């Protein structure tokens with residue numbers, strides 16, 4: 001069995017998940033990156049592709065020391081598929097130490113009563129249900145590690161969890177749900193050596209923010225920058241720094257908490 005930590009990043013083909021894969025590879029983890037790697041017909045914008053996934057795997061391999069870096073296509077909402085991903089990781093690396101959920105989608109731009117049902121379902125499925133699926137598929141593997149454990153569950157929530165953002169009500173509901181779910185998960189994991197936390201980014205320069213700008217009929221994502229006290233967009237790598245720390249054994253005193261990396265957007 002490998003002495004390296006083995007970490008699964010769900011929804012890591014681009015954006016914050018991809019930056020997290022590179023950060024964890026650099027920290028010496030075996031990293032498995034899963035992604036749908038295909039569009040969601042319920043949404044009008046493009047999700048990551050298989051070639052995005054291949055690019056991240058190559059970048060993480062280049063950044064890494066000795067860890068195994070693997071990409072796998074799987075829908076984060078499909079519990080059977082995610083259980084298979086976890087089983088394959090355990091068979092290949094001999095262990096699973098951390099599960100990180102960065103899969104996410106955005107829809108809105110209209111009042112909630114005008115949001116197409118398919119878009120509503122996509123937001124609730126990917127932004128909330130996939131986090132619950134990740135815990136149901138992944139926590140049993142974290143619990144299979146010998147004691148004393150240092151298992152880690154980290155999900156990306158959002159400033160939208162704590163602020164009422166107009167025309168993004170479904171997204172706000174899903175992200176608040178993630179924070180509530182992970183808080184309860186931390187309580188369920190009492191005494192196990194496994195922690196559960198959320199990270200809530202502010203406006204971060206990724207495809208989701210570009211789509212959010214389109215939903216608000218803005219010229220581009222840069223128009224969100226002045227809303228944040230730091231006066232600029234956040235880079236995915238800046239979110240990844242904290243996620244990588246929370247995935248490490250040294251973060252063991254931190255659980256059940258939501259951590260803002262939001263340039264002050266939530267103050």
Ligand SMILES: NC(=O)c1ccc[n+]([C@@H]2O[C@H](COP(=O)([O-])OP(=O)(O)OC[C@H]3O[C@@H](n4cnc5c(N)ncnc54)[C@H](O)[C@@H]3O)[C@@H](O)[C@H]2O)c1
Nearest residue numbers: 011014015016036047048075076103104158203204206208
């Ligand atoms: N960018 C921001 O400003 C911002 C702010 C707050 C929170 N977030 C959250 O950060 C997380 C990462 O998003 P991002 O900003 O990197 O955007 P992104 O669109 O670049 O990344 C999202 C990834 O999730 C994948 N994905 C979508 N549906 C999936 C599914 N069903 N199964 C597996 N993978 C799926 C996509 O293919 C893509 O690779 C999301 O949860 C998002 O809600 C982003």
